[in-house]
Amino acid sequence: MSIEIDRVNKRFRDFVAVDDASLTFREGELTALLGPSGSGKTTLLRIIAGLEQPDSGRIRFHGEDTTDLHVSKRGVGFVFQHYALFKHMSVFDNVAFGLTVRPRSTRPTKREIRDKVMRLLELVQLDWTAHRYPHQLSGGQRQRIALARALAVEPKVLLLDEPFGALDAKVRAELRRWLRRLHDEIHVTSIFVTHDQEEALEVSDRVIVMNQGRVEQDGSPEEVYDAPANPFVYRFLGNVNRFDAHIHEGSARIGEVTLPAPQYPHHRHASGHAFVRAHDIDVLATADQPDTLAARISLVSVVGPTVRLELVTDQGDTPIHAEMAKHRFNALGLEQGGQAWLRPRQGRVFLPEEATG
Known part of the structure; x- marks a missing residue:
């Protein structure tokens, strides 16, 4: 699923969060939105998801205008920084949730749900946690469960907002390598927000550097590091x-x-x-x-x-x-x-x- 951002603007009172952003996210690519706090990267991600509406500009998924389409109809999986797992549900029920709440006409059978959830838990290497509860898992394990839950509904686009931001440095390093391997298996068009330069350069196929709502540079990790477009990018990347x-x-x-x-x-x-x-x-x-x-x-x-x-x-x-x-x-x-x-x-x-x- 390709995504086109066409001259999108978003303002909150006197603060310009996204300033005339135009971008194309290619199908199957893993893209990092990189920038300091307040650069507009999370706002842009939420606009793509449908959690925020732009003041102007259009969003297109595979050529179809989705600007006014409700978030539930966009086919987007969203992973937040703080897991957002249901504490009272087992790991299995957390991953199954998006399937069990579907309308009866599109809801899989109980057997199909069970098989799919277990396949996803195997994919994130946590099938042995199916009957545990979130509080019984480490932070890194909870984040992998959150990712499995996002993938359960077979999203066309996977959006991740600072997915490893709440974890310590060692776990972050392990999970970003794991995310890269996982993406190479599933090939879902994925966009993740981070302020961590090393994370963006190591994990992504493409890096978009943002500052004060504007896109400063868009290119491969090698391009933005070896040939920064301006002093801001130079300073931010090391x-x-x-x-x-x-x-x-x-x-x-x-x-x-x-x-x-x-x-x-x-x-x-x-x-x-x-x-x-x-x-x-x-x-x-x-x-x-x-x-x-x-x-x-x-x-x-x-x-x-x-x-x-x-x-x-x-x-x-x-x-x-x-x-x-x-x-x-x-x-x-x-x-x-x-x-x-x-x-x-x-x-x-x-x-x-x-x-x-």
Whole structure:
């Protein structure tokens, strides 16, 4: 089932939640709506589901206008962040609920319901919990039951709103890998909302980055990470440094360092900003290589096998963040308060009017 969002707008009093959004979700794709709180991603998801009505614009499912169609007739399965399981019902009855409340004319037989529920519980690897109750399950197990319940009605579209947001980091990591494998089996057109960049990049076929109700970028995980459309996307997808840069005929200078800026071949002596991710900065113990910036290490943080550094240069008061392997840090003999030299390997250059996001 493909979905088309055509110039959709939604305002709540003085707050613009969705601002002229136009998107197409392709059939069988798993798409992440990614953005900070208040970016409009959940509102857009609820509009697709029929839980909210747009102020203007149209929603089409497989070419059919569903803008005014009631949520119960859209063929949508919805998974919420907080499970929304019925506490007084067993796991089996929770999953069966959407089938048992159908009109008698379309309701499956008791045997058909039983067989389908057990197949779904096997699919989410929880068939052994059929006679348990939600309070007897872990958070991750409850969320998988919620997903089985959404799939029981054979939805044309599966919508997930921060599905793992209430879980701890380890369970989140396990469940997002599980969701990816599950989607590869069922191939239902799926859209999930998240503010977790790693989650979106790991799980989805496609990432739509939103900010203040607008779509900032739409592309594959590799595209949005490797070629951010603007500074907002660059900042949102990881730890990034911003340097003042001097742009001249396709190159940008940061002190003694030169970065390519091929998108500006005709700009001469222009001011700009270079964005460089923390892991794209080499930290050196000596100044015996060209294109380096002298710096002082103001803070060292060790996180497992990774060392995160905060450094200060003569280029400005804003600290520069760099990351490197712990064994590399130890081999160089670097230490907090000591001298180091920086060499950005790669980055992206923007003009001032582009770099305000």
